[in-house]
Amino acid sequence: MELNAYFTDIYYYLHPTHEQTISHQSIRILQMIQKEQEVTVRFVSEALNISHNTASEHVKKLVNNGWVIKKRSSKDQRIVFLLLTLEGLQVVKQNTELDKLKLQAAMNKLSEAEKNEVIHAFGLLSRAAK
Numbered sequence: 001m002e003l004n005a006y007f008t009d010i011y012y013y014l015h016p017t018h019e020q021t022i023s024h025q026s027i028r029i030l031q032m033i034q035k036e037q038e039v040t041v042r043f044v045s046e047a048l049n050i051s052h053n054t055a056s057e058h059v060k061k062l063v064n065n066g067w068v069i070k071k072r073s074s075k076d077q078r079i080v081f082l083l084l085t086l087e088g089l090q091v092v093k094q095n096t097e098l099d100k101l102k103l104q105a106a107m108n109k110l111s112e113a114e115k116n117e118v119i120h121a122f123g124l125l126s127r128a129a130k
Contacts, residue, residue: 029055040079
């Protein structure tokens with residue numbers, strides 16, 4: 001699909017320089033915690049189609065890196081939610097968002113109408129994806 005080619009071009013040319021080495025699986029987990037409500041190890045396991053033990057090991061590494069914390073549910077102490085730390089939020093942003101300066105430079109090459117079209121189109125796609 002033409003959109004995939006455009007998307008990969010945009011990411012290739014506008015991605016930030018990564019400051020740390022992190023696995024794709026770890027990025028996916030950090031992104032889940034950022035985007036979803038009430039993420040648990042079980043949620044991660046089911047979303048990534050991996051065993052609970054494997055998900056638990058991935059989460060343990062993220063906790064040890066200081067990117068994720070665990071917090072017990074106030075409603076049910078058996079449930080443990082995963083939350084991003086401020087550093088974890090920075091890591092996920094650095095590895096999933098576009099570089100702000102590169103994006104701004106590209107957007108500055110567009111007219112105001114074109115900028116609005118791009119923002120509108122991405123907004124439509126984002127809402128449809130959710």
